[in-house]
Amino acid sequence: MFALVDCSAFYCSCERVFDPSLDGVPVAVLSNNDGCIIARSQEVKDLGIPMGAPFFKHKRELAEQGVRVFSSNYTLYGDMSRRVMAVLETVTPDVEVYSIDEAFLSVPTPEGSPQAVCAEMERRAVEIRAKVLRWTGIPVRVSWAETKTLAKAASEWAKVKLKAGGEPCVCLWGHPERERWLASMPVGDVWGVGRRWAAKLEALGAATASGLAALPDGVLRQRFNVVLLRTAMELRGVSCLPLSDAPVARQTLVKSRSFGEPASDLSTISQAVATHAARAAEKLRREGLVAGRIEAFVTTKRFGAGPHRSGCRGEMLGEATADSGALVAAARRSLGRAYVEFDARGTPYRYRKAGVTLLEIRPVGTEQRGLFAVTDGDTASDRQRRAALMEALDAANRKYGKRAVVVASQGCPSTLSRTRAASGAPAWEMRRERMSPRYTTRWDELAVVR
Template sequence: MFALVDCNNFYTSCERVFDPNLQGKPVAILSNNDGCVISRSDEAKSIGLPMGAPIFKWERFCKQNNIRILSSNYPLYGDMSARVMRILEQFTPDVEVYSIDEAFLEFRGFDKYDFDDYGHQIRNRILKWTGIPTCVGIAPTKALSKIANKVARKFPKETGGVYVIDSEEKRIKALKWIKLGSVWGIGYRLQKRLNAKGCKTGYDFTQLSDSWVRKNFSITEWKLKKDLQGVSKLELDVRETKRAIATTRSFEYTYSDIENIKERISTFASSCAEKLRTQGSSCHMVVVMLSSDRHKKDSEQHRGSKTVVFPYPTDSTLTITNAAVEAIKTIFKPGIKYKRAGVIVTGLVPTDNHQLDLFVGENPKHKPLMHTIDHLNKKFKADKIKLGNQDLERTWKMRQERLSPKYTTKISDIITVK
């Protein structure tokens, strides 16, 4: 059996744990730079605030409906997510963290368990220990557990936040209930092709013949169909080494001077290099991107990118950052107001197992230096050690005018009980 545990309105729920005044009130969480709505409470949804709404267009609507608007507090959300995932590991060793607010669990050797009761144990422990409300869907396959979770979320009073598909009758009923576009793994294009075949629900999809699905789609769609039929074909994903690592961000403001842009690129490249070392990889090339604000149609537009190939694989912050900064100099055009930039490291190979070059190689001083920097930053839980051309105050310069305190990750923001 598989379970899908999903945190309800996760970002909003994290804020409510530490600010009970938000309970029962409409709340909206904004994206980077306070751009658009990325999370809403059920109350905000019922009022009509759409997901992805640009806040500058919906500010008046939010004020009229007393919707509390907050900036994204990623340190808080990340810490609360880690707490939830650690709790889930107490119920089974087989856990796949699917996203920041949901995870798949596999139950091997749990044949004698009452899964409805076990699901309520999971939900109650997370709520008691973290204050985060969740829904739990349990079924014989991953795809069906997703649907079971949607049932639990849609009918909280009837299910108590937990729903188990443990019979053929429940499986068919759930598949006939769920619309095709709401089935996990069926995107817009696939839905359009299946609609042309007469499929409107998940059940309709499972009635197609295996041969037709294999002929017209890939093995992935066939596995999904079998999963929905109760035959497990989608296993828990094993965490694999990434083939490329990217750090892309919008700036807090538009920049037309190269010094500010160089500082941002240096910070992005440093982040990529740190991630490389974390997964034990080195890169053969770095791609640097820079673009203006496409939403400002009256301003001159420019977008460019440059790829730098290294003569040897590297995970050194110094090497990668220097290459990225030199690349941005060739992309930058004076007079353009730039809004977004990014750094991608690719061509990844294991740091401890790659082809060496007889004549060129990394400066041998870089390895111990990077090791020391990583050790200190990990020890003090912050980026205390940075390059001289980085902003020494902040990692990302984002507009966060409505930011709540970092209740669990910053000592000065811890709640004081009087």
């Protein structure tokens, strides 16, 4: 039996955990650089504010309706997500983290009649919901079914129950209203069915989830592909998607951010690229990986007043590595080749985004070593010293906070730790003028009890 545990309006719920004044108040969260609305509490949804709407278009309306608007606080959201997943692991060790606010669970199906099993699993769902809420403050929906696709469908039903004021806990297995719900669920809401497939399925008369399940296998193979066939089989109750207990091997790693303000000078952009390269190196070490190639890219806006330009250059590393110093140096060299200051008319490019891409990624210990030391610092003892240095760097940042110790080309740690709204922050930092404190990860931003 599979369960889908889905956090309700996760970003908004995280903001409410540490600010009781937000209870019952409409809350919205913005994307990078406070651009678009990416999370809405139910009160904001009821106002008719669409997902992904540009903030500037609805700023006045949100203010008039008393909506509390926040910039994205990814540090807080990531930590709260880890806490929710840790609670779920106390329920069962079989947990697949599907996204920052969703996870699949797997438990043995209890014995008994379908009706008895349904009642038992809904009772367990209520217990899981209460436990997560009590331990983290995050409200969740819990839905059970014999396949992951049906669990996703049950989660849509749980949304309807929550909006109606009921308990958002559903078990499709053995539920007397199962067929009625699947017959009323639009095929476009089925997990894995996009707009194009939905339009084609509706043309075939399969406008609902049950309609998709009823299509012959031959039609699905001929007109679509095996992926949609698996979806249809899952809707019939045949499990085709097992719980993933191991992460997919990483092939690439990208770190980038849009700038808070346009930048034209190489030194400013170089600082941003160095920071992204250092963050990528930290992630490699955390996952036990090394990279053999790095690319740096920089781009202007694609629309609006020009000139417009995108540039990308890269280089192969002498040996695959996760060393921050080596990756930062290679990223800055690549940026120097990708960067152009002026167009043919002498107008400076106003770059809005930069980042790095790591390629040729493999597990540490499997990289090809050079037979001879090409440059100073390539000997085995030198590599051991650099590895020890990276361990010390990571330990210091874990103990004293992110960016407590950085590579010099990243800039001063005291400015890097600030948000874009703070004075002294680099111009390339994201604009987050409405960001709440990082309550759970920074000593100087802990919640104060009065």
